[in-house]
Amino acid sequence: MKTIEQETLLLKGLAANDTEAIETIYRDNFTVIKAFIIKNNGYTDDALDVFQEAMIVLFEKAKSGSFTLSCQLQTYLYSICRRLWLKKLQKQNRFNPSIETIEEIVPVDDEIEYHEKKNNDFLFMESALQKIGEPCKSLLEAFYLEKKSMPEIADSFGYTNADNAKTQKYKCLVRLKKIFFAQYKNNM
């Protein structure tokens, strides 16, 4: 059992994408979640999927900064996993009405809803990136995700100078935005 200070620290670690924090959270909580999933019509693989998704929810929460734990981290994770798994069961038509709720749970519907919307955005962005193809994808990733400078990019992508690379990056960006927003607006 960890103190609130320790758990807050863990969340900070998670928000910073720190593998050590992630590992601790896994070690402390996965067994409980797995037991729950298996008890309710799931495989170990399902438990891994659900737990991963719950971690992403937690990550987003932790990053938002406005989040403070109002209960045990385990209770929170359990509640999220339970909600996620119920949704998954309903989707697959294997809803088990006698799902066990002996554990303490906290309401997490808002989080899940938000997460699902954001998850869609994530998928849109990912597929949009796939669609623009190379070298646009690598070029944009290098600049926006890997935060490389323009001269660096010009060098590694074989452009004569940074301005050329910049022009190319701009063209790619416009295409990416077009695809992304088309999908985004379709699904509003």
Add this chain to the structure above:
Amino acid sequence: MEENLLFDAIERYRNGQMDEKEKLFFEELKKNNPEIDQIVAEHSFFLSELERMSEQKQLRHNLKEVENKLINEGVISGKKGKTKAKLIYLWNRYQRTIAVAAAIACIVSLSTATIISQYSENKKAAVITPLVDHKLNQFEYKLNQIEHKLNDATTTSTARPKFEANFRATAFLVDGKGYLITNAHVVENAKNLIVENKKGEQFYAEQIYSNPGTDLAILKIADTSFKQVNGLPYTFPKTTPELAEPIFTLGYPREEVVYGEGYLSAMSGYYGDTTSYQISISANPGNSGGPVINKNGEVIGIISSKETNADGVVFAIKSQNIYDALKQVKKENDVTIKMPTANSLKGLDRVKQIKKLEDFVYKVKGN
């Protein structure tokens, strides 16, 4: 290219790369120009989404790494846990289905078993006919009575009481002291038994052994008038008979003795019953209990039944079963029964064989 510059500016603004003067100018521009403000908002949103995606990708990657690490360490179930989990999963998922299926299977198998057993019993009853003649008709009764009267008239010594038989079958001596072999189904439910030899001499007999399993029964002539006969001409085989071996029988499908011949057609009986043979011979109700004899005068079997729907398919109990029966009789009744050992039929032609044989084959009647 204006947009290009604008994007650049937005990015620099978001990343805090503008100096104070530029920043103020940019904010002023946004405020006074709704169109630009809109573009700024949209592009900011897009960039934040892009960053979020990047972070999430990184997170997912980290999660996967931690997962793999823990799986390798065995902290998170490895493969072993997976199969167990699968079992539990399947059990949980199909619990109700399994219960229903089991119940149905139970009902189905029970009812099928009942139907099959009923059907096969019926079938056996319908398909296999024991060769006891239960249809002694009125005419035959009268004939019997006349016979009796004639017998009474000629042989004054043995006055027979009136005896109305309701079945007729065959038996043969296994020991001259008055031990006869017949079928268990012949004598079952019979209160009184009379055996009659070819000369028409009748003796009361009692059954001292009956085994419905092998369908063998042993009768003992209880009449004092019966005198021990010697020289049983047949023996029992020491080797297994051969398929297609010619065989013959004597029996009482009628009031008088009837000869029939055929061959050994299968080494097992009805539905592979290894305690009997299938023989091809003309047999009718009344032939039950008759000896099946090969050309060497060895009794290889006892006729018991025939297949109703097939012609010439008759079943005979293997004579090996007689040994067991006799052993039991000896033990239970403390008597000595000697099976014949000298064969006087071997090498004779059939007519002579029958002449020697017919004195030892009896008619069994009872009620």
